[in-house]
Amino acid sequence: MKRLTFGRLTPLALAVLGFAAHAQEQAAADSIFSxxxxxxxxxxxxDTSEARYVISGQPRGATKSWSGDVDTKLGVQVNAKLNKMFSATMQVLSKQNGDGSYKPELEWAFAKAQFSPSVSARLGRMGAPFFAVSDFRDVGYANTWLRPPQDVYGQVPVSHFDGGDVSYQTNLGSATLNLQAYAGKSKAVFEGVDIEMDKLVGFNASVELEGGITLRAGHMQSDLTVKSASLNQLVGILRMVPVPGAAAAGNQIDATDKKATFTGFGITLDRDNWLAMAEYTMRRTESYVPDTDGWYVTLGYRLGAPWPVRYDE
Structure with missing residues (x-):
């Protein structure tokens, strides 16, 4: 996995008090574990109790009564460097899930083979790489935002998948090209409803240019299933109603093994003290789940010297 270095200050919001703490590596220098x-x-x-402020998928959030359920989280990660080629990573994360609990969940658990400086492969449970900020979006101090923009990052309510991926990196003149292909399956709980994504396949491509510019494009597709008892009951009733079009309506809202796709484009400029980011994403499904488009633009300026932060993926 790549080792990323960030020098960004997380902004403060008037309505939110957040802080992050990082535990340094504890293992001895000669240990394979960290x-x-x-x-x-x-x-x-x-300022209202008529609606709750939540992150997409959360059943509990904030009203006039302040809540710590929206942003509070804790993660622990173990890395094992077996030799020059093979390594393994496991991460356990506790945050408010779709059931409204803080039950710790296995977020990552994969083995990696670094076949060459340019080619690597992973197998197991990995972070879902659907967005420009995917692997470290839960690591608050490594992000510019207080939380990822939900108009984009709330479109796909899964954070990991079980399967494998292959990554390739090469230099094209002064540019660096990164390619990733992945396949597997995933499941999550969205506001108490089970969601499954089978036959998940996708790719990401990014190019790092001179001047701190990075361009990114990604696409994934899967068979989406929403396991809702009330929805299944409604679909069954519509299919039995002897009215023209009723059965067709039931088939249309049925969410069992329906094709779903997600496509995203992004650009980042990170130069001196300036930072600019933008993403545009599209979700499309063949079920009752609505099609959506989302985008954001972020512009930031660092005050003082950059804050060095190391994050081991």
């Missing part, structure tokens, strides 16, 4: 962690404690409040 231990690290990250955490965020946040409190959120709004």
């Amino acid at each position: 231990l690290s962690g990250f955490g965020t404690v946040g409190a959120v409040g709004t």
Whole structure:
């Protein structure tokens, strides 16, 4: 996996108090294992009790009564460097899930083979690479935002997948090209409803140019299933109603093994003290789940010297 270095200050919001703590590697220098962690404690409040502020998929959030459920999380990660070629990573993450609990979940558990400086492969459970910021979006201090923009990052309610991927990196003159192909399956709980994504396949391509510019494009598709008892009951009733078009309507809203796709494009400029980011994403499904388009633009300026932060993927 890549070792990324960030020098960004996380902005503060008036309604949110957050801080992050990082545990440095604990293992001895001659050990094959290393231990690290990250955490965020946040409190959120709004000016109304008629609606709740939540991150996409969360059943509990903030009203006039402040809540720590939206942003608070704790992660622990163990890395094992077996030799020059093989390594393994496991990460356990506790945050409010789709059931409204903080039950720790296995977020990562994969083995990696670095066949050459340019080619690597992983097998197991990995972070879902659907967005420009995917692997470290839960690591608060490694991000410019207080939380990822939900108009984009809330479109796909899964954070990991079980399967494998292959990555390739090469230099094209002064540019660096990164390619990734992946396949597997995933499942998640969205506001108490089970969601499954089978036959998941996708790719990502990015190119790093001179001047701190990075361009990215990605696409994935899967068979989507939403396991809702009330929805299945409604579909069954419509299919039995002896009215023209009723059965067709039931088939249209049925969410069992329906094709779903997600496509994203992004650009980042990171030069001196300036940072600019933008993403445009599209979700399309053949079920009752609506088609969506989302985008954001972020512009930032660092005050003072960059804050060196190391994050081991």
